[in-house]
Amino acid sequence: MKKGIISALLLTSVANAQTQLERAIGDPVEFDNQPQKVKFLETENRIAKIAPTYTVPMNNNITLAEQINQAVFTQQWGVLPALLNRYQQQSNYDEVLYHYAWGAWHYAQQNHERAIFHYKAMLTLNPSLIYPRFDFGAILFEDRQYKQAEFTLKQVYSQLDPSLKPVVLSYLNAIEAQQDWQPYLHFQYVQTDNVNNASSSKTVNINGRHFVKDPSALPQKARGIRYAAGVEKQVNIMDNHFTKFALDYNGVYYWNNRSYNEQSVRLTLGYAQRYARSHWEVLPFVEQNWLGSPRYSRYTGVSFQQAYQFKSNWRWSNSATVLQKYYADRLTASRYNGRQFSFSSRLSWSLSEQWQMFVAVGGNQDRVKELASSSDKWQLDLGTFHKIKKWNGMFTIRVGKRPFKAAHYLYGYKRKDKEYNFYASLWHEHLNWNGFTPKLNFRYQKIDSNIPDFYSRKSAEWFVTIDKLF
Template identity: 35%
Template sequence: MSFKYYLPFLFLFHSYSFADEIKNTQPLFFEKKPEIKPDLLITPEKKNLSIGISDMDVDPSECINLSILEKDWNSLDICLTRYKKTDNYDEILYQYGLGALYYNKGNRNEAIELYQSLLYKNPDLTYPRFDLAMMLFQDQRYKEAKSEFETVKNTLTPQMQTLVNQILLTINRSEKWNTALNFNYEKTDNVNQTSDLKIITIGNATFIRSEEDLPQKAEGFGYNINLSKDTNISKNNYINISTTIDGLYYWDNKDYNEQTYRLDIGYKNKNFKRTWGITPFIEQNELGNEHYNSNYGIIFDFNTKILDKYQISTNLSHIKRKYRDETLSEIYNGYTNSQVALMIYQPKLNFILYSGLDAMQDHLKDKSESSQSTGLRFGTIHTNNFLNIRADLRYANRNFEDENFWYNEKRKDKIYETTMTVWQNKIQWKNFTPKLNYKYQNIDSNLELYTRNNSSFFLTIDKTF
């Protein structure tokens, strides 16, 4: 059985698998959008054969082709060894089978390099070039994949050209700027996030707090506008650019209006299994329409699949803070380090569970405001045709380094936080999707002045394009 005869069957086998799956590659997001994606290529289940293909009485070349079609990789390994010793040995068939074996046993770089070498020597081979393009696409090497697809497209059947056009459209979209908009209605009874304690007793002294120092009401709206782009510069290497404007506008308490301008420019390395990146950033914050403080720093993030349904996601950051007001700068200037580690479990495409640890260290000029915190969180995301739900629970301890000015005692907080978002995909207008949100925070401090709790329902409207 000749190699050229069987290649079209192998080609159709792979391409139909991709066509069935391409519509389900919409990523899921939570918090700062770590991506959780299914494999782009879903291969059919291996058939249960009574005996291995390598045990059948077939020609070694046919044994190679049948092993690939049936996804019997152990038999393929044996068949390749036998085929290499035959008189009608064909180097092209051998390398094609060996590349398939490498790829499906997880040695994807070796498979890609082998197919690239094969095509360098035999540039007119159609189906190995298509398979190479698919490998590069799945490995997120979009620049190379695009070149291979454009080279091979005109040699394929009309049906396969349609498939390639779909993939090229996906690649082209990934190269464009992405815009995300978020608007939400805000109404709060504690915009200044302070305790409702009116009388403070410290030793023999009693202090009565003014109305301005007590929780204040505010009503308005929040907004977030983000423009971002990932550019594949070579192989698995990307340059990421992101700019964000984020703010809160209260029409009845404008002293607490907030606005943040942020720019991120960083490097990412992405493949089918893991993503990591280093991103410097700078941001400026305004409060009440006046410059409040400036932050700059660097973020390292890492996400990898460890098993078929499990991923680990980590995030490390270092942030330098500088306040404009002289009094505030003497207290709050300094830097913050933070660490987050999550274990993500995705048993189904539309269902995610995650849990993890987080820590933060504030190193400020005023040691009584410097602190260290550790937290534990759990969360879930579930989507279906009826209702989508995202929920997160967090508990943390925060311990301050020095004695508090008012109490001559070190402050210790216990923090309880809950957030929940629900939305319905069918309730939208021109891809603007309303989402109902609930947020709760309780800070239980050993110093009564710092004990407080906040809870609110609010509506957000999101759009990504």
């Protein structure tokens, strides 16, 4: 907890007032410095759009079969269901053609589950089909069924035309890359005018008594380096089931204000289901945090993440986290040990490859031992990503409210905060070295509190980040 010494202007009750003021001077440090490790919108995990490769031998239903073949190869998906319904009524219809056409139709509708069902049925009826099996392997790859996709593609590799073999190798390499270790590095130059998140008010007014803050309780400047490194790995167990492991280390080093140096280590081991257009994960984790040099706090919890891509340019993602907070210092623990629940829901819209937007709502429920320090927070985010030639920019605005649950022990009424945040990032595609991309960033935060002498504050910082995803 960031505290300063406050000197009283009035001599009466100085000792008691100073003890209470030191107790109220600020909130505990919250460690939430995980760098962004994903792109603004997740791209599709696809190498190439597959095309139908099967033509059925004609039989005595030649006219209707030809119409179905033509509808598949010319991608006339609107007429295909009616043709197939008529075709199934024939007493001697070709089940292979029937399942293949339905599989192609469902794939065109981006319904990978039903497409896979019909491809399996077709290959069960005729296991000797080579090119439809290649299509099947490609669809399994898109549906993140890497283990089965690898088996299927290797099964047909030697029988394919030489022109398709490089495509198969591309799929196999991508399958290996998707399940390989994924490391990342992040460096950020930080310059802030309020490293201790303090109110700029130099005095405190409590029931008509005025106190002057010690300079150490006022906003302090700091310069330093924020850093992060980590690695994660996802392995396809079977079908769409994955295990996920992640180890993240991050912190900030201020060379001119070392008492506010931070470090965090988080270990995550969980389970995920991934599909062509959606995924969800359950990720238990443990985290240890340091402030200055001693251990400061420890978190244990579980996160849930879910995302769904609908149509080609809309994406809906959700996340929720429940964690338990434990502080090392006895006094801090007696007030701030407790449970925290947070959630967010974001809708992203890609207008084009150069312009994307999103809107998000979120909340945070903090329940700690001291009821006056327990709170509920609600927030709204608006953001956009825009590309002009080789320049890229990302901008985010956040507004929120944070009411507390019980009356403040010094003022006799509940604390209420309004929060405003603005974030901007700018970078050029050609300004990089071996995959390290520098970005110029600006962050502004303002908190308006109904107890302004303690909790109203603002900060602004320019910083440069250097990121690399391996």
